Amino acid sequence: MNPIYLFFHKTGSPPWFYRFSGLLIPWLWAGFILLTAIGLYLGLLVAPADYQQGESVRIMYVHVPAAWMSMMIYGLMAIMGFIALVWRIRIMEVMVISSAPVGAAFTIIALITGSLWGRPTWGTYWVWDARLTSELVLLFLYFGVIALYNSFDEPRKAARAASLMAIVGAINLPIIHYSVLWWNTLHQGSSIGTSGNSIHPSMLWPLLYMAIAFKLYYGANLLSRARLRLLKQDHRKRWVQDLLAKENQ
Amino acid sequence: MSHTPFILASYLISTAVLLWAALAPVFNKRGLLQQLKARQARMDKTQ
Numbered sequence: 160m161n162p163i164y165l166f167f168h169k170t171g172s173p174p175w176f177y178r179f180s181g182l183l184i185p186w187l188w189a190g191f192i193l194l195t196a197i198g199l200y201l202g203l204l205v206a207p208a209d210y211q212q213g214e215s216v217r218i219m220y221v222h223v224p225a226a227w228m229s230m231m232i233y234g235l236m237a238i239m240g241f242i243a244l245v246w247r248i249r250i251m252e253v254m255v256i257s258s259a260p261v262g263a264a265f266t267i268i269a270l271i272t273g274s275l276w277g278r279p280t281w282g283t284y285w286v287w288d289a290r291l292t293s294e295l296v297l298l299f300l301y302f303g304v305i306a307l308y309n310s311f312d313e314p315r316k317a318a319r320a321a322s323l324m325a326i327v328g329a330i331n332l333p334i335i336h337y338s339v340l341w342w343n344t345l346h347q348g349s350s351i352g353t354s355g356n357s358i359h360p361s362m363l364w365p366l367l368y369m370a371i372a373f374k375l376y377y378g379a380n381l382l383s384r385a386r387l388r389l390l391k392q393d394h395r396k397r398w399v400q401d402l403l404a405k406e407n408q
Numbered sequence: 409m410s411h412t413p414f415i416l417a418s419y420l421i422s423t424a425v426l427l428w429a430a431l432a433p434v435f436n437k438r439g440l441l442q443q444l445k446a447r448q449a450r451m452d453k454t455q
Binding site: 213214215217218221222225260261264267268271272275276278279376379380383384386387390391394399400403404406 | 409414415426428432433434448
């Protein structure tokens, strides 16, 4: 069998996934800590203050990557939810529901840090602007997915319902992204895009380091949560009993 | 207006949220493993 197919085939097996993710998690945490340290050093100590925003631009090094993550995680949840519904892969169901609290955490960070940046820059903590409101809707969607999952007793039924909600809710992602173009908003448009960016490299690099660091954080946290959920679901199965017996020795 | 309190609050709140999200599964796993081990011990005793 093709090694890539074999890898995906193996990933579908809970015991193999549990072992493999256990090896990966420490590396992801190490990468996250290293890149965060570099990103914070560059962002807080090396990068200059902005000529318009002043020192408050330093909030951007956490706000922007968190906002990117909030959208990326929801997009991944919709894709994984689709795979879970079509191919009935249990690991994907587990990944959808394990992603939701991490995505909600990044959305909370994006909303709070954006609000703290808005006060000195716009003169207000909050406005019912299209970008801010659609991001708040995203937070409610994350809460909705978590609440819907918890409202079922049977985990596989719960995961299917949560997957469906993740897919339907993905309609909010283009709304968030294009809100600054479709409506007159206080929130500025994108400074980084496929057609180039308007940020000086001294400010761009810390942003990119933090963006990669947050992706590693998501990977580590997602795998930790998925492992826990698999243990809970499979606690009567042989592989978990063997694992416990091994730990008891 | 000094921007320092806003910057500090942003980083402190972000750290707190990320820490909470990272530690929650660790504590939950510890609790679950203790529960499973206790159950296993009870079952071994009855057999």
